[in-house]
Amino acid sequence: MGPQLRAASARNSATVPAxxxxxxxxxxxxxxGPAGSFFAYFLLDxxxxxxxxxxxxxxxxxxxxxxxxxxxNMCGGIVSESLVQLxxxxxxxxxxxxxxxxxxxxVLHMDVGSVRIGTPLDEMxxxxxxxxxxxxxxxxxxxxxxxxxxxxxxxxxxxxxxxSRVDGLSLVEGRPQVHTVEGDSTSYxxxxxxxxxxxxxxxxxxxxxIGYRGPRTTTAFIREYFLGRDMLDRTLGSSMHVFLLNxxxxxxxxxxxxxxxxxVCLLGHGMDKRQADAFMNAPEVRACFxxxxxxxxRSCQCSPRINLQAARRxxxxxxxxxxxxxxxxxxxxxxxxAYRTAKIAAAAAILHGISESSFRRHFWPxxxxxxxxxxxxxxxxxxxxxxxxxRFARRGLLxxxxxxxxxEGRLRRMSxxxxxxxxxxxxxxxxxxRTLHPGFLGRLVWSLASANLQALxxxxxxxxxxxxxxxxxxxx
Amino acid sequence: MNxxxxxxxxxxxxxxxRQGDEGHCMYVVQDGEVxxxxxxxxxEIPLRVLxxxxxxxxxxxxxxxxxxxxxxxxxxxxxxxxDKETLLRRVQEDPSLVxxxxxxxxxxxxxxxxxxxxxRSQS
Numbered sequence: 001m002g003p004q005l006r007a008a009s010a011r012n013s014a015t016v017p018a019x020x021x022x023x024x025x026x027x028x029x030x031x032x033g034p035a036g037s038f039f040a041y042f043l044l045d046x047x048x049x050x051x052x053x054x055x056x057x058x059x060x061x062x063x064x065x066x067x068x069x070x071x072x073n074m075c076g077g078i079v080s081e082s083l084v085q086l087x088x089x090x091x092x093x094x095x096x097x098x099x100x101x102x103x104x105x106x107v108l109h110m111d112v113g114s115v116r117i118g119t120p121l122d123e124m125x126x127x128x129x130x131x132x133x134x135x136x137x138x139x140x141x142x143x144x145x146x147x148x149x150x151x152x153x154x155x156x157x158x159x160x161x162x163x164s165r166v167d168g169l170s171l172v173e174g175r176p177q178v179h180t181v182e183g184d185s186t187s188y189x190x191x192x193x194x195x196x197x198x199x200x201x202x203x204x205x206x207x208x209x210i211g212y213r214g215p216r217t218t219t220a221f222i223r224e225y226f227l228g229r230d231m232l233d234r235t236l237g238s239s240m241h242v243f244l245l246n247x248x249x250x251x252x253x254x255x256x257x258x259x260x261x262x263x264v265c266l267l268g269h270g271m272d273k274r275q276a277d278a279f280m281n282a283p284e285v286r287a288c289f290x291x292x293x294x295x296x297x298r299s300c301q302c303s304p305r306i307n308l309q310a311a312r313r314x315x316x317x318x319x320x321x322x323x324x325x326x327x328x329x330x331x332x333x334x335x336x337x338a339y340r341t342a343k344i345a346a347a348a349a350i351l352h353g354i355s356e357s358s359f360r361r362h363f364w365p366x367x368x369x370x371x372x373x374x375x376x377x378x379x380x381x382x383x384x385x386x387x388x389x390x391r392f393a394r395r396g397l398l399x400x401x402x403x404x405x406x407x408e409g410r411l412r413r414m415s416x417x418x419x420x421x422x423x424x425x426x427x428x429x430x431x432x433x434r435t436l437h438p439g440f441l442g443r444l445v446w447s448l449a450s451a452n453l454q455a456l457x458x459x460x461x462x463x464x465x466x467x468x469x470x471x472x473x474x475x476x
Numbered sequence: 477m478n479x480x481x482x483x484x485x486x487x488x489x490x491x492x493x494r495q496g497d498e499g500h501c502m503y504v505v506q507d508g509e510v511x512x513x514x515x516x517x518x519x520e521i522p523l524r525v526l527x528x529x530x531x532x533x534x535x536x537x538x539x540x541x542x543x544x545x546x547x548x549x550x551x552x553x554x555x556x557x558x559d560k561e562t563l564l565r566r567v568q569e570d571p572s573l574v575x576x577x578x579x580x581x582x583x584x585x586x587x588x589x590x591x592x593x594x595x596r597s598q599s
Contacts, residue, residue, distance in 0.1 A: 085563070
């Protein structure tokens with residue numbers, strides 16, 4: 001080591017404490033969405049188990065108890081089947097004041113017909129939530145915000161909420177600092193940034209000079225309609241309705257029933273109001289509602305950016321980036337990805353230290369596995385796009401799924417694949433493995449042949465597309 | 477009916493797991509109470525009553541033995557089923573996930589030890 005390097009090292013060791021979290025260490029968390037709250041919760045939980053006392057501050061200027069947009073985190077609002085189970089195992093029970101509707105099935109709608117895919121356990125296993133208090137016109141709020149619920153869990157563990165807007169992040173003598181619009185600057189031993197891709201966070205992180213580069217994004221489109229509880233029960237029921245329609249750039253569309261609202265969620269490349277209108281007027285969507293029913297005016301809408309590809313270098317000495325401005329799952333189960341990465345990050349920070357090398361060894365492999373799985377996800381959605389474009393493929397898919405749902409005891413290979421893709425419950429790699437099973441491929445070829453041969457046969461005049469096993473009142 | 481409830485409702489006396497059956501999942505009590513009982517020589521022996529947040533049937537995740545007790549709803553109870561596959565897949569990445577299950581099991585071992593000590597000191 002040369003004299004200059006030695007001098008710099010001595011200077012740093014004089015000013016920068018050891019790169020580990022000790023009793024009394026200060027941790028700053030920017031953003032109190034799921035990633036920020038989960039991180040604070042699990043960090044404090046592990047610290048308590050180890051008998052260490054940490055000072056954790058969460059910066060969140062939004063009040064999740066306000067209707068959109070002031071309290072909203074712009075998301076479809078689905079807590080996946082796997083996340084519901086994992087949280088229950090962790091002892092985090094999602095109350096009925098937060099879960100606006102338990103989902104027990106999916107209904108897949110296509111121009112060739114519809115099919116209902118139910119859970120084999122006859123349980124409500126997916127939760128529909130609002131991230132904030134609800135849409136713009138919510139008056140008598142009967143449910144609480146999901147993000148507020150998670151925030152309250154972190155606060156109950158000992159985190160403190162700082163109601164200030166962050167307008168800058170920096171490194172001063174190796175220690176991260178948070179700057180607020182009020183002009184306050186606070187130093188921390190560890191800074192965790194979970195501000196979200198729809199905020200100034202990526203730009204602030206890039207300006208820190210830690211080698212971070214924000215994720216590649218596109219826009220999704222979300223709309224809320226007030227339908228009232230009775231109408232939701234009669235139309236959408238306890239099913240999430242998924243649509244494979246041939247609309248340009250649309251990868252996936254869903255209508256999710258919640259307390260009194262239906263959330264319309266369009267995923268793809270550059271979704272906008274025009275595509276949303278085209279979707280709402282599609283006959284497959286109109287058929288979900290009684291013919292005489294006019295859809296009410298939308299309650300609110302937004303086009304949030306969503307993460308398509310992970311950020312570059314989402315960690316550095318004493319700095320970690322979580323949530324969708326770091327690494328998340330492609331299109332699905334972003335809340336589940338926030339839980340996974342936040343928990344792994346908390347364990348890495350408290351058990352192995354807060355240096356870059358610790359995060360590289362103990363946090364990055366898990367985060368990178370999500371990004372690698374997303375590559376398989378891109379392939380999965382490319383196949384879905386082909387199904388959307390080719391009617392013969394849609395017929396085969398419908399036939400295979402419908403027969404599985406109708407016959408008791410039959411292996412539900414296609415149903416399981418669709419369930420995992422729609423719910424985001426399983427990694428895309430696991431979904432792909434299921435589709436490579438010879439039994440799946442054989443049944444698919446047979447279904448494609450039989451469904452398309454049947455379609456060529458002459459039909460009676462009053463023939464309608466099949467609606468197999470679907471929820472009553474929800475189908476053509 | 478509250479649409480925001482997760483899991484499945486079991487009515488009073490309804491059996492959730494049966495002693496001697498093979499088990500492929502565990503359960504978390506979301507709401508209400510369940511009672512665990514065992515059968516010896518045709519007699520029913522009550523073991524314990526478990527409430528909200530309790531984990532039941534977890535032993536079947538770690539061994540391949542049959543269920544060691546019958547668990548049934550005490551009044552109306554709501555439970556969520558936890559798949560073995562979902563849990564084990566996550567445990568591979570995050571072993572700390574089983575901490576709570578281990579804590580719950582070690583609490584029961586302590587209770588059993590206390591009970592054994594009490595019954596031996598009485599006899």
